[in-house]
Amino acid sequence: MKIENKIKDTVAEAIENLYGQKTDSNSVQINLTRKDQKGDFTVVVFPLLRISKKNPEETGKEIGAYLKENMTEIAEFEVIKGFLNLLLSHSYWINSLNEIKDVEEYGFTKTTEDSPLTMIEYSSPNTNKPLHLGHIRNNLLGYSLSRIVGSTGEKVVKTNIVNDRGIHICKSMLAWQKWGNGATPESTGKKGDHLVGDFYVKFDQEYKKEIAGLVASGLSGDEAEKQSKLMAEAREMLLKWEAKDPEVYELWKMMNDWVYKGFNETYKALGVDFDKIYYESETYSIGKEEVLRGLEEGLFYRKEDNSVWADLSAEGLDEKLLLRSDGTSVYMTQDIGTAKMRFNDYPIDKMVYVVGNEQIYHFKVLSLLLDKLGYKWGKDLVHFSYGMVELPEGKMKSREGTVVDADDLIAEMVNTAREMSKELGKLDGYTEEEAEKVYYTIAMGALKYFILKVDPRKNMTFNPKESIDFNGNTGPFIQYSYARIQSVLRKAKDKNITVPDVLNDSSELTEKEIQLLKMVMNFPNIVAEAGKVYSPAVIANYAYDLAKEFNQFYHEMPIVFEEDAKKREVRLVLSEKIGEIIRQSMWLLGINVPERM
RNA sequence: GGUUCCGUAGCUUAAUUGGAUAGAGCACCUGGUUACGGCCCAGGAGGUUGUGGGUUCGAGUCCCGCCGGAAUCACCA
Known part of the structure; x- marks a missing residue:
């Protein structure tokens, strides 16, 4: 049983014996003792005064005495201002360490056949431009969440819906047709998603020119937009696409393939992956069918102009x-279709959408609609919404060219890591290839940690240098800190220091x-906790506190050089376990840890 | 205007879900350490937790009103 x-x-037992009243033990408030106070666990006595009919000091002392007795x-207790602080014995701690020291994946819950299944959707890119810093936050959050939820004993399916139409x-x-001159990723040496993105920008530029020209000839802004030939051509192309016009369809396939190749490189660099990818081009028609079904069942209604609506008043x-x-279908229709496909493919118990907070309203509506349409997880689907990523210079705006490209950012991080590591020169003896791997690990660790440590709901500022x-x-x-622990363990091995299977519980422990x-x-x-509130930040902050605490310990006392064998053994086992937990914590964030750096 | 979210030190942030003197990091200033690795330690400065009420033994946390910021309210996705 857990000590808490x-x-x-x-x-609860003490209350019954002392004051003759039964209490639910779950109502007893217990916390870890504040760091600045002596003690390990703290019982909050205020709520118990009602029962004891005595002052906090007295009540605490009576309960404390009972606890120590039983x-x-x-080992000790102390009552300060209505808080009963309990100090546990050294042998308790050493025995606890004995219990967990050989447990693999300590703290993770294994899934079983009957574990509930959670589907997590993240990434969800458009196929007309490369990924940027905002997508990075999405991908990292989604991937980390899937690992966290998967470690709390639930089955997880990672999914991606690609907006490919x-x-x-x-x-x-259209821009490629008009101005591309047959450019391909091969002919230009450009990554496919970047190449396609360039033509998207090209379209926008030409469109603006056209509008400016029309306005100069005396039209109002609105009229100019209506008369734009370019936009009309784009719309016409969409109709042709829906009609599966062979020429348009082939072009669409070819350009999307370029983009997917590019995306896959970025995903690989980010270290994220998916179990199942859906494409909007495959789900939007199913969405239409679902809406029509809802119409037949009287859930929705048709207006005079033939459009279909849901009344959520x-x-x-x-x-x-x-x-x-x-x-034709809208965004919502497509999401309904995607939901139906997923429901057919998997026995989903819970659905989590990792999507920016600008779509809170959309998901509120989606939840209601799915519920009306009869999906059991519709009502309590989770929209894991997160805030925007800003730069020290201000907001990212694609139109103003202040967007940070994902690939550029990753490359820049790796360069910085390489420079810094070379200066420190701890990788001497590594081959170039091995060293590159370490640089990459550090670069991604910096990037991922910096983004994941902040509360997802908040808008955040990304500062590459600081990260x-x-x-x-x-x-x-x-x-x-992890690498340092491994270094200590290697040193112990070099000195042929071994530890027994069971630590002797008679040795004294220090506060640290x-x-x-x-x-x-x-x-x-x-x-x-992180699984419950869907927050990688909880893990990140814990890992940092643990690493910091270890570094203090490392500084204060010798590990390998400790003369007293019993003390040395405890410290080695403790260090090893902390190393494991740091590795596991970082794994939950999708971050690797190097043996040396 | 309606709805939702956010507001904590110069900056980036935490607070065990209503608990003790609001805790870190960066940057800045003193001093000390630096056996296993760049660490670490002590101290200084920096806070009316946007603001005014309310509930409570107890509020950064819950409720109400303001102030400021963001998002959303499309036959865009």
């Missing part, structure tokens, strides 16, 4: 368009060692 629960039970684990893609295609929302008057710092609350600092053990044993709670 044992304390709770015993407190629990061998408790629509007017925006026709714009790129009873739920406090507006009317929502589901099919245009010309019968790759080796000190402070950064990924490389944690990676460094106990503090570290407490943190180690709190790891399972942290994982559970």
Whole structure:
């Protein structure tokens, strides 16, 4: 049994014995003791005064005395201002370490056949431009979430919905036809997604020129947009695409393939992957069918102009368009279709959408619609929304060219990591290839950690320079701490120091060692917490605290050079376990740790 | 204007879900350490937790009103 629960039970028992009233042990409030106070666990006595009818000091003392009497684990207690602080014995801590030291994947819950299945959708790119910093946040959050949820005992399916159709893609295609001169990724040496993105930009430029010309000839802005020939051509192309016009369709396939190749490179560099990819071009027609089914069942209604709507005013929302008057589908229709396909493919218990917070309203509506259409997870689907990524210079705006390209950013991070590592020269003896791998690990650790450590809901500012710092609350600092532990363990091995299977529980522990053990044993709670609130940031902050605490310990006392064998053994086992937990924590964030750096 | 989210030190952020004196990092200033690795330690400065009320033994956290910022409210995706 977990010690927290044992304390709770015993407190309940104490109350019954002392004051003659039964209490639910779950209502007993217990926390880890604040760092600046003596003690390990704290029982909050205020809520118990109602029962004891005595002052906080007295109540705390009576309960404390009872606990000490009845629990061998408790060595001392102290009551301060209504808080009962309990100090556990050294042998308790060493025995706890004995219990967990050989447990693999400590803190993770294994999935079984009957585990619930959660599907996590993330990434969801458009195929008309390359990925940028905003997508990076999405991908990292989604991937980390899938690992966290998967470690709390749930089955996870990672999925991606690719927005591979629509007017925006026709714009790129049209620009390529008009001004591309047959350019291909091979002929230009450009990554496919970048090449297509260039034509998307080209379209926008030419379109603006055309509008400016029309306005100069005396039209108003609105009229000019209506009269634009370019836009008309793009729309015409979309209609041809929907009609599967062979020429348009082939062009669409070819350009999308270029983009996918490019995306796959970026995904690989980011270290993310998917179990199942859906394409909007395959789901939008299913969405239409679903909407028509809903229409037949009287869930939706048709307006005079033939468009189809859902009335959500009873739920406090507006009317929502589901099919245009010309019968074509909108964003919502496609998401309904995708949901249906997924539901057919997997026995989904819970659906999580990792999508930016600008779409909160959309997902509120989607949830209601899916519920109406009879999907059991529709009502409580989770829209994991996150804030924007900004730069120190200000907001990213694609029109103003201040977007940070994902590939550029990754390359820049690797360069910085290489320069810094070379200066420090700890990789002497590594081959070039091995060293490159380490640079990459550090670069991605910096990038990923910096983005994942902040509360997802908040808008964040990405500062490349700060993120790759080796000190402070950064990924490389944690990676460094891990590498340092491995270095200590190697040293122990060199000196032929071994540890017994079971540590002797009679040795004394220092404050620092106990503090570290407490943190180690709190790891399972942290994982559970992160899974519950869907927050990689919880893991990130924990990993940092643990690394920092270890570094203090490392500084304060010798490990390998400790003369007393019993002490040395405890410290080695503790160090090894902390190394494992740092590795696991970083793994949950999708970050690798190097043996040396 | 309606709805939703956010507001903590110069900057980036945390706070065990309502608990003790709001805790870190970066940057800045003193000093000390630096056996296993760049670490680390002590101290200084920096906070009316946007603001005013309310609930509570107890509020950064819950409720209400303001102020500021963001997003959204399309036959765009």
